[in-house]
Amino acid sequence: MHKLIHVAVGAITDGSGNILLAKRPGHAHQGGLWEFPGGKVEPNETLLQALDRELFEELDIRVVSAEPVIEIIHDYGDKTVWLDVHWVTAFTGTPRGKEGQPLRWVPVNELPQYEFPAANYPIVNALTLPDKLLITGAFNSVDDFTGRLEAALQQGVKLVQLRAHEVNDTDYEQLAGLASERCNLYGARLVLNRHNAADFLNSIPAQGIHLSSAALEKAPVLPADIIVGASCHNQSQLQQAAKLGAHYATLSPVLPTKSHPDATPLRWNNFVHLAKKATLPVYALGGMNEEHLPPVKQKGGQGIAGISCWWGN
Secondary structure (H helix, E strand, C coil): CCCEEEEEEEEEECCCCEEEEEECCCCCCCCCCEECCEEECCCCCCHHHHHHHHHHHHHCCEEEEEEEEEEEEEECCCCEEEEEEEEEEEEECCCCCCCCCCEEEEEHHHHHHCCCCHHHHHHHHHHHCCCEEEECCCCCCHHHHHHHHHHHHHCCCCEEEEECCCCCHHHHHHHHHHHHHHHHHCCCEEEEECCCHHHHCCCCCCCEEEECHHHHHCCCCCCCCCEEEEEECCHHHHHHHHHHCCCEEEECCCCCCCCCCCCCCCHHHHHHHHHHHCCCCEEEECCCCHHHHHHHHHCCCCEEEECHHHHCC
């Protein structure tokens, strides 16, 4: 590996759903591409000190508050960068390109339309994905299914994984159609977790698919222009998910869980270690509830995933 360059990166939000982008000068490395502002962390400087200094030097703003988003280590061939990304949720001053760089406020959902350096794409995924991922659980009837889903969506869930292995394809397609309708009403996205999930995308307006760890190891060719998630339990699987181009991973079990009582939990130290090494957003799964959301994000996770915390027993 080349010399590692630690970079503090700011995802600066205006509070109205827009993120500030800067365009790299044509003569620079990766010139002409858009990026999230930031710069090198100097010796004896904390990450937040570096972020504040860099954003003042580049944009004439001072950081008031920030929280972790994701860490990415990317080898460009001629250099390796460690991007340490934070949401900048409050700042003073008015951003301006002090070095003559063009700036643009971009709605979060339009970020995928812009061309970034390769290392920035996992950041785009992290910024555009929510912090709550519901995995559907057991239900007694179709009405029970829709009622549980509706309740979860009312609690602010914005990403739903339809997991119903106990039903046949016909019933699964019916559930997927109902789930898609409910998700659309609440501005949530739906991903399908089934061995033949991609087949349903022709008839169900879902936004993506979720791969089991077994399917992940078969290295499938992933459909383009959809969200792809992956179930992971170790570093090797996280690396495989990133290699295949998955947009996010669930990492489990973090804590003891009733659904898999015999599984050995990772515990927080291992979750932090694996999440920091991952090059894609990671959801903590296993024993999670809403109270775990702030600490998970502080530990470098995208957020929490779960069944019982929103679906009920």
